[in-house]
Amino acid sequence: MFRYFASAFALVAVSPAVAQSTSGDEADREQVGVDGETIVVTATRTQLPASALPLTVDVIDSEALERQLLISGSTVDAVSALLPSFSPTREKLSGAGESLRGRSPLYAINGIPQSTPVRDGSRDGYTIDPFFIDRVEVIYGSNALQGIGATGGVVNQVTVGAPKNDGATVRTLLQTTLPDGFAGEGIGAKAGALLGYRSGPFDASFGATVERRGAFFDGTGSRIGVDGTQGEIQDSDSWSVFARLGYELPGGARLELVANRFELEGNANYILVPGNRATGVPASSIRGETPGAPPSNTAELVSASLIDEDLGGGTFVLQGFYSRTDDVFGGGVFGVFQDPAIDPSGRLFDQSANQSRKLGGKVSYERALPGFEDLVLTVGFDALFDRTEQSLVQTGRVWVPRSNFRSLAPFLQGNLALADGLVRIAGGLRYENVELNVGDFTTLASYGPVSVAGGSPSFEDVLSNGGIIVEPLDGLRAYASYAEGFTIADVGRILRGITQAGVDVDDFLSLEPVISNNRELGLEWDRGTLSASASYFWSSSDFGSLLVLRNGVFEVERQPIEIEGVEASIDWQTPIPGLALSGGFAALTGRTDGDADGLIDEDLDGANISPDRVNLAAEYSSGRFSARAQARFYLEREFNDASTATDFEGYTLLDAFLSYRTQFGEIALAAQNLTDEFYITYDSDTVRVTDASRFFAGRGRTFTIGWRGEF
Numbered sequence: 001m002f003r004y005f006a007s008a009f010a011l012v013a014v015s016p017a018v019a020q021s022t023s024g025d026e027a028d029r030e031q032v033g034v035d036g037e038t039i040v041v042t043a044t045r046t047q048l049p050a051s052a053l054p055l056t057v058d059v060i061d062s063e064a065l066e067r068q069l070l071i072s073g074s075t076v077d078a079v080s081a082l083l084p085s086f087s088p089t090r091e092k093l094s095g096a097g098e099s100l101r102g103r104s105p106l107y108a109i110n111g112i113p114q115s116t117p118v119r120d121g122s123r124d125g126y127t128i129d130p131f132f133i134d135r136v137e138v139i140y141g142s143n144a145l146q147g148i149g150a151t152g153g154v155v156n157q158v159t160v161g162a163p164k165n166d167g168a169t170v171r172t173l174l175q176t177t178l179p180d181g182f183a184g185e186g187i188g189a190k191a192g193a194l195l196g197y198r199s200g201p202f203d204a205s206f207g208a209t210v211e212r213r214g215a216f217f218d219g220t221g222s223r224i225g226v227d228g229t230q231g232e233i234q235d236s237d238s239w240s241v242f243a244r245l246g247y248e249l250p251g252g253a254r255l256e257l258v259a260n261r262f263e264l265e266g267n268a269n270y271i272l273v274p275g276n277r278a279t280g281v282p283a284s285s286i287r288g289e290t291p292g293a294p295p296s297n298t299a300e301l302v303s304a305s306l307i308d309e310d311l312g313g314g315t316f317v318l319q320g321f322y323s324r325t326d327d328v329f330g331g332g333v334f335g336v337f338q339d340p341a342i343d344p345s346g347r348l349f350d351q352s353a354n355q356s357r358k359l360g361g362k363v364s365y366e367r368a369l370p371g372f373e374d375l376v377l378t379v380g381f382d383a384l385f386d387r388t389e390q391s392l393v394q395t396g397r398v399w400v401p402r403s404n405f406r407s408l409a410p411f412l413q414g415n416l417a418l419a420d421g422l423v424r425i426a427g428g429l430r431y432e433n434v435e436l437n438v439g440d441f442t443t444l445a446s447y448g449p450v451s452v453a454g455g456s457p458s459f460e461d462v463l464s465n466g467g468i469i470v471e472p473l474d475g476l477r478a479y480a481s482y483a484e485g486f487t488i489a490d491v492g493r494i495l496r497g498i499t500q501a502g503v504d505v506d507d508f509l510s511l512e513p514v515i516s517n518n519r520e521l522g523l524e525w526d527r528g529t530l531s532a533s534a535s536y537f538w539s540s541s542d543f544g545s546l547l548v549l550r551n552g553v554f555e556v557e558r559q560p561i562e563i564e565g566v567e568a569s570i571d572w573q574t575p576i577p578g579l580a581l582s583g584g585f586a587a588l589t590g591r592t593d594g595d596a597d598g599l600i601d602e603d604l605d606g607a608n609i610s611p612d613r614v615n616l617a618a619e620y621s622s623g624r625f626s627a628r629a630q631a632r633f634y635l636e637r638e639f640n641d642a643s644t645a646t647d648f649e650g651y652t653l654l655d656a657f658l659s660y661r662t663q664f665g666e667i668a669l670a671a672q673n674l675t676d677e678f679y680i681t682y683d684s685d686t687v688r689v690t691d692a693s694r695f696f697a698g699r700g701r702t703f704t705i706g707w708r709g710e711f
Helices: 002-014 063-074 075-082 491-496 682-686
Strands: 057-060 106-108 133-140 153-159 166-177 188-199 202-213 236-248 254-266 271-273 284-287 295-309 314-330 352-369 374-390 398-420 423-439 458-473 476-487 513-527 530-541 546-550 551-558 561-573 579-592 613-620 625-634 652-661 665-672 704-711
Touching: 057 063, 057 075, 063 075, 063 133, 063 652, 063 665, 063 704, 075 133, 166 202, 284 530, 374 491, 423 476, 491 652
Parallel strands: 106 153
Antiparallel strands: 057 133, 133 153, 166 188, 166 704, 188 202, 202 236, 236 254, 254 295, 271 284, 295 314, 314 352, 352 374, 374 398, 398 423, 423 458, 458 476, 476 513, 513 530, 530 561, 546 551, 561 579, 579 613, 613 625, 625 652, 652 665, 665 704
16 A cells, blocks of 8 residues: 555656646546536536545546547547556457456446446447547446446446537548558548537437548557457448437427447458467468458447426436447357257357347436535436347357346435535435346256256345545545445356256356445645646455456456555646646556455456556647647556466557647647557456467557548
8 A cells, every 4th residue: 555655646746747647638527618617527427516526537528539539549448548547458349358447347328338247248348439429427436326337437428419509510530540561451541420400499410430440560560460259440340320319498408319320340351370479479460261250349329318407496317228239259169169969070160149238217306405505415216127148140059048137226315515615525325126037048068068947136235325525725625435336247157157957047146246345535636737636445345256267268256356556647737838748647456365265365367457557648739739749658567376477567658649720620640659669468468378369469650640620
């Protein structure tokens, strides 16, 4: 713990030299918009500003998001680049092992969960094109504000809003991405357009995007190996359509309908060439044909909402939604897919697909207590119905049986201002009533096969949260909080891997939920040209969920988990007009009881904890010109396991961004990995360290030229 605080205060002490921040202009913790109005963080489920809540909250606004998207191309990469507590991405379609504060974040679109908790396909970061995202709200730490899944926090993607003025508007995007050597097969391109229209109380927005990504190259100019099983971003095509319809009712309420469809599919032009870990040669790719259907990700979402900000003196929010995802994974002649009754030769090719459907609703009402206006109460109710199954595409077999998940959750939150706002006390309760229904099923032949009796296990729990905020001076804010998050382990992995006969789902212990507790102390300063923050947190779960590699397949193990860490950020508007320097720091440790000896003394591995990190950035803006340089220092990490092969060596990435605004739009140039650093990705360096096929290098220097116009 001491080294955490020493590192945090050392960062603050060198503030004139630091640059990248998760606060200030990049990820605004004060939530003040360009027009001076306070931005409501919708993911917090309250109209109160984030400064009134005992939470660490970041908002990546539209300008900052657009810069990062030009550099890296995806919302997940943008969030990872800006937030030091977020792990390095795998640079693949799968987000398995990517974490926030050492635990899985809940991805959401307008508060609608994108995860598939019953059978986690780890594709929830790619369900909407970022062209349609206005800002990203990030709530750190375990919480149940959005229901199930936010054990590491919430990453809420807020879609573009309605046109402000009557008439038609058009927003367009054209960009091309070039690898360092300008090889034709590495060139990518993207185009997008969003048409908006407003006439009095009615407004509408319709948009579409299309993108083609080329092959990726590492710092040596070699093709990066393709992940033919989990799925790839490189060598893929995607398209997306988006629609929003809104109507302002006479009483001031707003009725809104949002629809989105996103599809990403690999082109399967390359096959993997395994690397050599002993000589440090990473996996690469050569042109070739891949059997089966290419890995793909399809997501559809329809939501309707009614918001009345002055109903009986309070704010009423009603939302209903339907979403569907279809994740197709790459195939192979894997042992787990073999069945002598189908192919006695043992060369049976197959691949899996994960299908999930969600139907849900949320309702809440918030207002100050009549006669006691310093107390603001929020009461609400959430309902979620999730149906998920995983099948084998080529043979039609069931790998994970259809599982129906149901969650009903009323909640109550309160926020009390004392001493004219000098002190605030916040807290609440959420009652989770969950049921999982699984029918009788038989596992694949490779697991026995064995017959499993279905059942309907249910869980009930009351999740609490509470905290205190003190603002003794203008610009100084301190808080302490406690919050509980809730999820279930990857039920699909557990069920499909049963090898013992006579198992009854109702009595199967491993289906118990994961309750994670997050405790946090924070201090923030925001006054004049300097803003800074530091926080210390520790979280625990007595019956956690870990991914453990066994016989080449990740399985779920239930073990106690303890994670602690420190975060710090700073933003300094220098005396030089237009120049800002900022910085961010995060250090985490996580331990578990892997050998069941009662001692929580084994380090979490790279699939379950991220490396320590320092972010630095410098940004300059003058008139129509703006520029930004940012560096990410991923620090080395050693694990206390028997193998030194899992140790992480660390690496540094430098990115740059230039833009110039003309009367015809903004022209921008971005460079990712400007120094063309050769590195092995964190996941490849610390997980499956004996697998030469999973030894992936990171992306080398890449240039993107873009044009954005608004008419």
